[in-house]
Structures are given as structure tokens and as C-alpha cells.
Amino acid sequence: MGNKVPNKLLSMFRMKCPNCRKGNMFTNKSIFPLKEVLEMPTNCPVCDQKFEIEVGFWYGTGYVSYAMCVALIFIFAVLYALIIGFSWKDNSIYIFMPIVVGLLVLLQPLIMRLSRVFYLYVFVKFGEGQTMKSE
Numbered sequence: 001m002g003n004k005v006p007n008k009l010l011s012m013f014r015m016k017c018p019n020c021r022k023g024n025m026f027t028n029k030s031i032f033p034l035k036e037v038l039e040m041p042t043n044c045p046v047c048d049q050k051f052e053i054e055v056g057f058w059y060g061t062g063y064v065s066y067a068m069c070v071a072l073i074f075i076f077a078v079l080y081a082l083i084i085g086f087s088w089k090d091n092s093i094y095i096f097m098p099i100v101v102g103l104l105v106l107l108q109p110l111i112m113r114l115s116r117v118f119y120l121y122v123f124v125k126f127g128e129g130q131t132m133k134s135e
């Protein structure tokens with residue numbers, strides 16, 4: 001029994017530490033100012049879990065954000081097809097493209113953050129992460 005474990009998916013979208021699901025992974029709750037969007041404390045303020053587990057740890061997140069972009073384009077394309085519909089007779093595809101590109105640019109700060117969250121959740125399991133602490 002013990003304490004209730006916070007829901008994993010919910011904690012991910014709230015960008016909480018994967019080890020304790022209480023501490024915030026990012027310094028600023030808001031994505032603004034944009035240049036500090038990826039500012040993170042070195043360790044979790046609650047459980048002291050190290051966030052950047054090793055030097056260059058975040059390089060792998062490039063693949064995660066790429067996959068998220070592809071998935072989003074797919075979702076937008078399905079929604080667009082259902083709501084507006086694609087046709088070769090008009091230029092719906094030329095309307096769709098800039099909308100998707102615009103949305104992806106707008107969502108970029110969120111995608112960058114969430115890809116770090118997803119990536120860290122792969123490597124750090126709830127309540128087990130502290131063993132990875134340095135020193």
C-alpha cells in the first residue's frame with residue numbers, strides 16, 4: 001500500500017521528475033521566456049534525482065522530438081482529412097502544409113520539453129532512480 005503513486009502519464013505531461021513524480025523537471029513552469037525553455041535544475045529539487053544522467057544525455061532527445069513531429073503531422077493530416085478533406089481539385093494540400101508547419105513551430109518549445117521528459121522516463125523508473133545519483 002503506502003503512498004499513492006502519481007499517475008505516470010499525468011506526471012509526464014506535468015513534466016515532473018520520473019523518480020519521485022513530485023519535483024519539477026524544468027526551472028520555469030511556463031515556456032516563457034523562450035530562451036530559458038530548456039533550463040533545468042541539475043538535480044530534482046525534491047528527491048535529488050540527477051536529470052542529465054551523463055554528459056550529452058540529451059542528444060538522444062533529437063530522435064524523440066523528430067518522432068513526435070512525425071506523429072503530430074500524421075494526427076493533423078487525419079484531422080484535416082476528416083474535418084476539411086483533401087482533394088486534388090482544390091488547393092487544400094497547399095492550405096494544409098503551412099498550417100502544419102506553423103503549428104509545429106508554435107509547438108516546438110513544448111515538443112522539446114516533452115521529448116526530454118519522455119527520454120528521462122525511459123531511463124529512470126519510479127522510485128529506482130536515486131541509485132543512478134552521481135557520487
Ligand SMILES: [Zn+2]
Pocket residue numbers: 017018019020021022023044045046047048049
Ligand atoms: Zn524527484
